[in-house]
Every structure is written in structure tokens, then in C-alpha cells.
Amino acid sequence: MLTALDDAAVGQWCRAAVEALSGSRGRLDELNVFPVPDGDTGTNLLHTAEGALAALDAAGGGESAWPVLARGAVLAARGNSGTILAQLLRGLADQLTAQPPAEGPAFAAALQKAAEGAYAAVADPEEGTFLTVARAAGETAVAAVADGRPELADVVRAAADGARVALDRTPGQLAALREAGVVDAGGAGLCLVLDVLVRTVTGFEPVRPALSLPEHHHRHEHAPHQPPPGPGSEVQYLLADADEAAVERLQQRLAALGDSLVVVGVDTPTGREWNVHVHVADVGAAIEAGIEAGRPHRISVTPLAPVRHPDPVPGRRAVVAVVHSDGLAALFAAEGVRVVVCGAGGVTEDDIHAEILASGGEEVVVLPNDAGLLPVASRAATRARETGREIGVVPTRSPVQGLAAVAVADPERRFGDDVIAMAEAAAATRWAEVTVADQEALTSAGRCHPGDVLGSAEGDVVVIGPDLASVACDLLDRLLSAGGEMATLVVGEDDELGATVCGHLSSVHPTVEVVRYGGGPSSLPLQIGVE
Known part of the structure; x- marks a missing residue:
């Protein structure tokens, strides 16, 4: 049992909060009826917590956990409840940064101050919301200390219990909640986060009764959704x-x-x-x-009025691919694939989920085309399955693997068999990239410096050189030394590089079929697939 919250405990709490919010997101989204019934409170809270965790992971322990947690949450915060959660975490950081690991009294005082700061951040605060639940958590934590229970375990239990009592009272404070027969969704999310804190500190999470969902699940109604009165x-x-x-x-x-x-x-x-x-x-x-x-x-x-996505059409099959440039988007779209373009802000789970629903397909194959997007695509697929669709995620780690998967897709096959065939085609395609280093680093091929050209295969750097053409040709020679009948090239902005590489393949590997595409992202001069 912990007696104080040190940096390691803060990180553990944050990671567990992300897991809890991920598992409960759908239920929290269903509870969302205030301030508008747009069904995204759970999603927004999760996105905010994921931002906090990503910041902690990126920092790697080089800075105190509290300010890193707060910064990640604020910069990633989404929606009304997510932004208030970020403010609450920032308030805790304001009180606990540069202090010894927080024992019970310090944490109680910080939580109360943080709740007060959350009220101040909202222009027109209302009772029966996240704010009410946060204030109750802070007040009961402080009361536990005043009652002679100053241990951290007692304080966090009191905070979580007080928050849950306040949550159960929210329908009596807001007409929208009372009419829907639910508690406040944001407050319910905060209760989850505090219950996880109890588990972090004590090893045991409180047992709570399940939250009741609205009698009419607004996210699944088939009648057209009417926008709520007020701002649009x-x-x-x-x-x-x-x-x-x-x-x-x-x-x-x-x-x-x-x-x-x-x-x-x-x-x-x-x-x-x-x-x-x-x-x-x-x-x-x-x-x-x-x-x-x-x-x-x-x-x-x-x-604010949720977008009405078409219901899945029985028998319709669709493919959704994530791409990193407009040129690749056009390439996949020409094959009948729906695309999600990854811009400067990246691609979110919501982006992929929305495109799955917009496809109208009863059966949908998702191609993330990026190793880092595999878990994002999987979460989007899990949510989409809740709407009655059959979703298959093919773990493509590069657009060249995605193109290989699309090439063998056959809508006449059973869906499961088609997904397997696409996955096998992708797995049989070795993928590689030519990039330019932007910082000094130690790689599998040795130390690189800014400006060095890197050739990587399956994510590992295998060639370091001074120019794009020599590295690209060396990389292809290494890939084809293990065999290969076809090389797919996706060239970025340097057409001359594409011509040089194609000439090299023609002279050194004349039996290899070459397929060359343009329109690759500017950040990747060349992407290679070998089958």
C-alpha cells in the first residue's frame, strides 16, 4: 500500500486511468445528455487521458511527472469534459510540483484547490456536472484528514466515495439528466479515474453498481436527430x-x-x-x-447535432485505408478504397471510426498502413462492431503493404476468407523506406547524424549513406538478395530519385517486375515493397 504519490505512482495511475476510460468509453458516451446529447464524453475523456500518458511516456522520467501529466492533458484535451479534466490535472500539478511525494493531507488539499480551479476555468458553471463531482471529491478528502484519517489510502477512498455520492445526486440537479434517467457522464468519468487512483494506492478498486443507461439511447435512434436549441x-x-x-x-x-x-x-x-x-x-x-x-x-x-451516418447496407463490403499524402489518397481511391488522410495533426480513432460508418458497408476492411496506427485502427474497429458491422483490420505497416492487400481483395469471397487473403498478401510484402535523419541517433547500422540518408527495412535501419540514390539502390539490393519477383516503389517529391532507382533495377535486377507510383509524402522520399 502506498503512503505517498511519487512520480512512478502518478504514471501508474495515469496508465490505469487510460485503460479504465477505454473500457468504459461506450457507456460514458451513451450517458452523455448534457450540455448537448452528442455522445462523445467518454471519447473526449479518453483522448485527454491518452494525451497525458503520451507526454509521460515521451518524457521518460526526465522531468517531474505532475507538470508533464498536466501539459499532456491540456494540449490533448477535447470537448467540454475533457477540457475540465485537463484543468483538474493542471490544478493538481500546480499544488504538487516541486514538492515531496504527496501524502494524504497534501493530496487532499491539492484536490480541493484543483476543483476550485476547475470551477474558475468554466465561464458559466452549473451544478449537477463534472464540477459538482470534483468539488465533492476534494471536500470529502479534506474532511477525512480533519476527521483523523490522514493516510493517503484513507484520503483517496474518501475522495472516490464522496465523488460517487455526488454523482448519484446529479439527476436531481439538472433537468436534462432527470428526464433521461441518467447521472452526469463527465462526473461518471471522473469517478472512474478516482476509483483507479484507489486501486493504485491500495491495490483494491472499489466495487460500484453499474451505471444506468438512458431509456432511449440517443446514439442509436433511427429517427433523424434534431439539434439542441442554442449554439450550433x-x-x-x-x-x-x-x-x-x-x-x-x-x-x-x-x-x-x-x-x-x-x-x-x-x-x-x-x-x-x-x-x-x-x-x-x-x-x-x-x-x-x-x-x-x-x-x-x-x-x-x-x-453539435451528431452527424447521421448511413445504416450498414446488407452485403456491401468496403475498404478503408489511412494514408499520409494526397497522392497516396488518389492512388487508393482509384482502387475503390475509402481513405482517411493523415494531416499534420495525425489521425485519431474518431477519424477512422467515422469513415467506417460513412462507408455504409456491412463488412469493412481497415488498412492502417502505419505500425503506429495499428492500435488506433483496432479501437475504431471495436467501436464500429457495436453498430452491427463486421470489421477486419489487416495489420499493414506501410502503404506498399496496403496496396498489396487491395490487389488481392475479392468481394465475391466470404468476408473472413477475404480478410485472410489480404493479410497474407500484406505479410508477404517486405517493406522498406528511405528517409533523411533529423537528429543524431544510434541505429542498427551504426550512428547517424542530421542530414544522413537512412535506409530501413521492416522498421530497422540497415543502410546509412550520404545521398538518396546510393542508399535506395543499396537498400533494394539487400532486399532482393533474399529473393523477390516484384518491387513496388512509392516516390515522394523527387522524380529523379524514382528514375535513378528504376534504372538501377533494370540493369542489376532485370527479371524483377517494377511498379512505380508518385505522390508519396514529402517526409518519405521513397517507400519500397518487395514481393
Whole structure:
């Protein structure tokens, strides 16, 4: 049993919170009826917690866990509840950073202060929400210390129990919850996070009764969804290069434009950044207000009335692929594949899930085409299966493997057999890439420096050289030394590189069939597949 929360415990708590929110996301989404019934509270809370965990993993213990956790949460926060969760974590960090590992009294006081900060971050706070549950958690934690129970285990149990009592009372505080017969979704998510904290500290998670879902599951109704009254879109962005006075003016401007306004700031290595969230009718005015205050980026606009996706069409089969350039998007689309283009902000689980639903397919094959996106695609597929669709994820780690899988797809086959055939084709395609190093590192082929050209096979660097052409040709020679009948080349912006490589293959490996495509991402001069 822990007596204090040190950095290791904070990391353990965060990782367990991500697992708990991932497992309960669907149920939390179903509970979401306030402030608008858009069914995304669980998703937003998970995305925020994943941002905190990613920051901790990236830091690698080089910095105190609390500020890293807060920074990751604030910069990744999504939606009303996600942004408030980020503010709560930032409040804890404000109190506990540069302090000894938090024992019971310190954590109780920090939690109460953090809840007060969350109230202050919301322009028009309402009772019966996440805020109410957070305040109760802080108050009961402080009360436990005052009652002579200062041990950390007693404090976190009291906080979790107090939060659950407050959660059960939320239907009596908000008409929308009372009419739907549910508790507040954001508050329910916070209760999960606090219960996980109890498990982290004590080794035992509290046993709670299951949360009741709405009598009418708004996400699964077949009648067209009518938008709720009031503002029509959720606008969210990160704001940099803004001082406190500018942010205060921004808050006043946005408060006049809409509601559900939450603004949370956090210190980053490049200066202070703010996560701005608001529901408005005039999207342009909300973004213009951000431009006047500083530099808004990572801007997202989401209709508050959920998008109506088509019901799956019996017998229809679709393929969804993730790509990293417009050229690859055109290439896959020409084969009848639906594409999700990975932009500067990356691709989220929601992006893939939405494209699966938009396809209208009863059977859908997903090609992530990136090793890092395999778990994201798998989670999106799991959610889509809840809608009655049959989903298969082929673990393609490169677009060349995705192209190989598409080449053998046959809608006349049984779905399971088709997925197996596509997976076998992808697995039989050895993939490789030519890139340029942007920093010094120790690789499997030795130490590289910025500007060195790297040739990697199946994710491992095997060639380091001074120029693209020589590394590409050496890499292909190594790949084809193990055999191969066809080489697929996806060339980035350097057409001359493509011509040089094709000439090398023609002279040195004349029996190998070569298929060359353009339109690869600028960050990858050459991608190679060998079958």
C-alpha cells in the first residue's frame, strides 16, 4: 500500500486511468445528455487521458511527472469534459510540483484547490456536472484528514466515495439528466479515474453498481436527430503567443458569442499555451477572436447535432485505408478504397471510426498502413462492431503493404476468407523506406547524424549513406538478395530519385517486375515493397 504519490505512482495511475476510460468509453458516451446529447464524453475523456500518458511516456522520467501529466492533458484535451479534466490535472500539478511525494493531507488539499480551479476555468458553471463531482471529491478528502484519517489510502477512498455520492445526486440537479434517467457522464468519468487512483494506492478498486443507461439511447435512434436549441457548433483550439490580458479579453468575447466556455492554460517548453473550448453559432467569429488574442492552431469545429451516418447496407463490403499524402489518397481511391488522410495533426480513432460508418458497408476492411496506427485502427474497429458491422483490420505497416492487400481483395469471397487473403498478401510484402535523419541517433547500422540518408527495412535501419540514390539502390539490393519477383516503389517529391532507382533495377535486377507510383509524402522520399 502506498503512503505517498511519487512520480512512478502518478504514471501508474495515469496508465490505469487510460485503460479504465477505454473500457468504459461506450457507456460514458451513451450517458452523455448534457450540455448537448452528442455522445462523445467518454471519447473526449479518453483522448485527454491518452494525451497525458503520451507526454509521460515521451518524457521518460526526465522531468517531474505532475507538470508533464498536466501539459499532456491540456494540449490533448477535447470537448467540454475533457477540457475540465485537463484543468483538474493542471490544478493538481500546480499544488504538487516541486514538492515531496504527496501524502494524504497534501493530496487532499491539492484536490480541493484543483476543483476550485476547475470551477474558475468554466465561464458559466452549473451544478449537477463534472464540477459538482470534483468539488465533492476534494471536500470529502479534506474532511477525512480533519476527521483523523490522514493516510493517503484513507484520503483517496474518501475522495472516490464522496465523488460517487455526488454523482448519484446529479439527476436531481439538472433537468436534462432527470428526464433521461441518467447521472452526469463527465462526473461518471471522473469517478472512474478516482476509483483507479484507489486501486493504485491500495491495490483494491472499489466495487460500484453499474451505471444506468438512458431509456432511449440517443446514439442509436433511427429517427433523424434534431439539434439542441442554442449554439450550433463546438469550436476548440490551442492558443499560443497570448498574454493573460489578451486571454481575459478572449474569454469575454467568447462568453458573449456562445456557452460551454472553458479556457485552460499550461506552461510548455516554448511558452504558455491555452486550450480554448466553446459552443457557438458563429464559428468564424470564435476563430477570429482567437486570432486577435494570439496564434490559434490545431483548430477543430464539430457540429453539435451528431452527424447521421448511413445504416450498414446488407452485403456491401468496403475498404478503408489511412494514408499520409494526397497522392497516396488518389492512388487508393482509384482502387475503390475509402481513405482517411493523415494531416499534420495525425489521425485519431474518431477519424477512422467515422469513415467506417460513412462507408455504409456491412463488412469493412481497415488498412492502417502505419505500425503506429495499428492500435488506433483496432479501437475504431471495436467501436464500429457495436453498430452491427463486421470489421477486419489487416495489420499493414506501410502503404506498399496496403496496396498489396487491395490487389488481392475479392468481394465475391466470404468476408473472413477475404480478410485472410489480404493479410497474407500484406505479410508477404517486405517493406522498406528511405528517409533523411533529423537528429543524431544510434541505429542498427551504426550512428547517424542530421542530414544522413537512412535506409530501413521492416522498421530497422540497415543502410546509412550520404545521398538518396546510393542508399535506395543499396537498400533494394539487400532486399532482393533474399529473393523477390516484384518491387513496388512509392516516390515522394523527387522524380529523379524514382528514375535513378528504376534504372538501377533494370540493369542489376532485370527479371524483377517494377511498379512505380508518385505522390508519396514529402517526409518519405521513397517507400519500397518487395514481393
